[in-house]
Amino acid sequence: MRLTLAFAALRRHPMRTLLAxxxxxxxxxxxxxxxxxxxxxxxxxxxxxxxxxxxLRVTPRGxxxxxxxxxxxxxxxxxxxxxxxxxxxxxxxxxxxxxQVSSAGSSRSGGTSAGADTSTTSAxxxxxxxxxxxxxxxxxxxxxxxxxxxxxxxxxxxVIVNGALLQKLSARVGDTLTVTTGRSAQLRMSGDQSMVIIxxxxxxxxxxxxxxAMSAPLAAVQTFLGDAGRDRIxxxxxxxxxxxxxxxxxxxxxxxxxxxxxxxxxxxxxISTETAIVQVEERLAYFRQLAFILGAxxxxxxxxxxxxxxxxxxxxxxxxxxxxxxxxxxxGGVLQQIMLEGLLLGVAGITLGLGLGLITAQWLNTIxxxxxxxxxxLDFFVWSAEAAWKSLAMLLVASTLAGAWPAWxxxxxxxxxxxxxxxxx
Amino acid sequence: xxxxxxxxxxxxxxYRTGGTDVHALRGVSLRIHEGEFVAIVGASxxxxxxxxxxxGAVDAPxxxxxxxxxxxxxxxxxxxxxxLRLHRVGLVFQRFYLMPTLSxxxxxxxxxxxxGVPTTERRTRAQQLLSFVGLGERASHRxxxxxxxxxxxxxxxxxLANKPALLLADEPTGELDAATGKALIELLQSLNADGLTCxxxxxxxxLAQSARRVITxxxxxxxxDTPVAEHVVVPTAGDEQTANAASQPASQPASQPASQPxSQPASQxxxxxxxxxPSSKSAAxxxxxxxxxxxxxxxxxxxxxxxxx
Numbered sequence: 001m002r003l004t005l006a007f008a009a010l011r012r013h014p015m016r017t018l019l020a021x022x023x024x025x026x027x028x029x030x031x032x033x034x035x036x037x038x039x040x041x042x043x044x045x046x047x048x049x050x051x052x053x054x055x056l057r058v059t060p061r062g063x064x065x066x067x068x069x070x071x072x073x074x075x076x077x078x079x080x081x082x083x084x085x086x087x088x089x090x091x092x093x094x095x096x097x098x099x100q101v102s103s104a105g106s107s108r109s110g111g112t113s114a115g116a117d118t119s120t121t122s123a124x125x126x127x128x129x130x131x132x133x134x135x136x137x138x139x140x141x142x143x144x145x146x147x148x149x150x151x152x153x154x155x156x157x158x159v160i161v162n163g164a165l166l167q168k169l170s171a172r173v174g175d176t177l178t179v180t181t182g183r184s185a186q187l188r189m190s191g192d193q194s195m196v197i198i199x200x201x202x203x204x205x206x207x208x209x210x211x212x213a214m215s216a217p218l219a220a221v222q223t224f225l226g227d228a229g230r231d232r233i234x235x236x237x238x239x240x241x242x243x244x245x246x247x248x249x250x251x252x253x254x255x256x257x258x259x260x261x262x263x264x265x266x267x268x269x270x271i272s273t274e275t276a277i278v279q280v281e282e283r284l285a286y287f288r289q290l291a292f293i294l295g296a297x298x299x300x301x302x303x304x305x306x307x308x309x310x311x312x313x314x315x316x317x318x319x320x321x322x323x324x325x326x327x328x329x330x331x332g333g334v335l336q337q338i339m340l341e342g343l344l345l346g347v348a349g350i351t352l353g354l355g356l357g358l359i360t361a362q363w364l365n366t367i368x369x370x371x372x373x374x375x376x377x378l379d380f381f382v383w384s385a386e387a388a389w390k391s392l393a394m395l396l397v398a399s400t401l402a403g404a405w406p407a408w409x410x411x412x413x414x415x416x417x418x419x420x421x422x423x424x425x
Numbered sequence: 426x427x428x429x430x431x432x433x434x435x436x437x438x439x440y441r442t443g444g445t446d447v448h449a450l451r452g453v454s455l456r457i458h459e460g461e462f463v464a465i466v467g468a469s470x471x472x473x474x475x476x477x478x479x480x481g482a483v484d485a486p487x488x489x490x491x492x493x494x495x496x497x498x499x500x501x502x503x504x505x506x507x508x509l510r511l512h513r514v515g516l517v518f519q520r521f522y523l524m525p526t527l528s529x530x531x532x533x534x535x536x537x538x539x540x541g542v543p544t545t546e547r548r549t550r551a552q553q554l555l556s557f558v559g560l561g562e563r564a565s566h567r568x569x570x571x572x573x574x575x576x577x578x579x580x581x582x583x584x585l586a587n588k589p590a591l592l593l594a595d596e597p598t599g600e601l602d603a604a605t606g607k608a609l610i611e612l613l614q615s616l617n618a619d620g621l622t623c624x625x626x627x628x629x630x631x632l633a634q635s636a637r638r639v640i641t642x643x644x645x646x647x648x649x650d651t652p653v654a655e656h657v658v659v660p661t662a663g664d665e666q667t668a669n670a671a672s673q674p675a676s677q678p679a680s681q682p683a684s685q686p687x688s689q690p691a692s693q694x695x696x697x698x699x700x701x702x703p704s705s706k707s708a709a710x711x712x713x714x715x716x717x718x719x720x721x722x723x724x725x726x727x728x729x730x731x732x733x734x
Contacts (some may be wrong), residue, residue: 328510330507
């Protein structure tokens with residue numbers, strides 16, 4: 001009966017109730033979006049870093065992966081020593097550079113030619129990020145169609161490219177491209193040039209969407225770059241042997257390997273996934289604080305909305321509530337009924353807000369993912385069921401408690417006085 | 426003489442309203458026996474509603490005592506007073522105060538739900554009570570779909586829901602036209618005839634004559650407490666007998682049989698509230714000899730109240 005009465009009270013002014021529910025839904029949507037934003041980037045970044053199973057990233061001293069164009073010399077020796085460490089399972093070295101790429105028609109023919117002028121062979125030219133990797137251990141891309149370049153090549157003849165490059169050059173898998181070292185095609189400067197075949201299309205995990213990218217065997221890229229690339233790498237990712245489920249020991253082992261690398265090789269910095277996440281968290285602290293402030297604000301707005309509506313409703317029904325008390329409804333009954341009204345508003349607002357929040361999060365994520373310079377696989381809003389339910393439960397409790405003040409007032413109503421005032425009024 | 430249901434002894438009640446102290450009751454004492462039909466009459470502000478609230482445990486006196494069934498209810502806690510009102514007192518208000526978003530049936534069932542009556546039982550009983558007051562066919566209607574008279578009858582049915590020992594009606598005809606008001610008073614008379622103790626507050630002395638005893642109040646005091654010599658048919662607007670209602674036998678409605686004398690209030694064993702099948706009661710002893718009418722049947726109620734206004 002109390003539920004019926006609470007429903008009935010809310011139905012009495014349907015438009016007012018609907019507006020309050022909508023307001024509460026917006027507050028709930030904002031709250032859930034802020035929770036998704038606050039935890040989403042961190043989780044997404046963690047997932048991105050751990051997706052290929054490498055816990056350590058070895059970069060030139062004092063740099064972050066591909067933060068600068070700095071490279072590490074003596075790469076073969078470095079990689080060999082890393083691979084020789086008993087706790088290191090795999091090492092994936094890579095060398096990044098910028099190249100000019102032109103479409104050279106669909107001749108399907110391979111081979112290289114050095115010293116040609118790009119202007120005579122390319123219909124369309126674009127700069128692209130070229131990544132030398134060892135295809136058998138690489139953790140930079142995943143093949144979508146076709147295949148990875150042949151691992152053993154020390155001459156640049158095969159590349160796997162991303163969709164952005166294919167689109168820029170209107171090329172397809174199997175086409176031949178002309179790749180020139182990073183000199184300006186617009187200035188018609190000649191550089192080392194190779195004719196390469198596209199062996200497949202890949203999704204590059206750490207490359208921003210829309211940025212043309214390609215990958216070839218590390219040795220081929222090193223050779224292609226000449227002195228600038230000889231025995232050099234930009235990054236080596238290392239996977240540490242781990243025992244399944246033993247997170248504590250695995251973290252300790254990773255940290256020990258990281259320290260060993262930094263001690264042994266003075267020219268590099270070793271960054272663990274955890275350290276990287278901490279660094280990212282530090283950089284995202286502003287976002288997180290903003291998200292928490294906006295989330296807290298949405299909670300306050302929700303509470304104020306419910307308090308206002310329920311107070312208004314109680315004030316309008318003082319006579320009615322006095323009669324309820326007079327005919328034998330206990331204080332607790334009135335308290336329950338009014339708080340139920342707050343709870344019902346909360347449930348309706350939160351249900352609507354959950355859907356609204358997910359839709360807006362998806363929309364905002366699409367916009368933010370287009371932000372230049374960010375990896376394609378980095379999400380800003382990540383659904384975390386636990387965080388979402390916790391925040392929504394918090395809003396539900398808050399909205400129920402928001403009805404507590406007017407409910408308490410209603411339950412404390414002096415029945416005779418209220419009836420007298422009603423009679424006069 | 427039947428036992429005393431309510432006794433007030435030197436009851437005083439002050440309250441503050443609009444910045445001024447109002448001495449609403451100044452040492453009121455009275456006794457109401459089981460089965461009585463008492464009208465409390467007086468001008469606005471004379472303290473009659475305050476007295477009614479004290480008798481029904483809606484309010485508590487500042488000093489003095491109110492005994493209900495021999496128990497002092499002046500110092501009850503809120504929870505105790507609430508329970509008393511729920512189970513022993515039925516209240517009818519001038520403005521009906523039905524829950525506007527509930528159907529007539531749900532309104533009647535409300536006190537039963539509060540008392541923990543199982544859903545099926547309370548729905549059945551609510552339907553019976555609505556039939557008893559002539560609204561069996563309008564159980565699913567909302568208050569806004571009912572006329573003033575019908576709403577007040579729903580309020581009476583609600584007041585009877587938990588089979589109270591005492592029915593308190595505060596200006597129950599105040600918002601009704603004369604004919605509808607008359608029908609309502611006849612309903613109260615019928616309930617009283619079935620043994621229910623009724624206390625009616627009205628500012629209309631003529632209406633008060635429908636009771637068996639009239640208490641007149643002025644400035645927070647009882648200035649007269651007199652039995653009604655004859656049971657009077659409630660006058661409708663324009664009835665010439667209004668002025669003489671207290672002293673002369675009035676004409677009965679066409680549907681009513683001739684009045685018969687009784688010597689005391691209907692006994693407590695009368696069946697009215699506990700089983701809403703109206704029945705005629707044997708004569709009982711009253712403080713004064715009054716003329717009583719038989720119980721109101723659903724058919725009577727329909728005839729008396731007519732269709733929705």
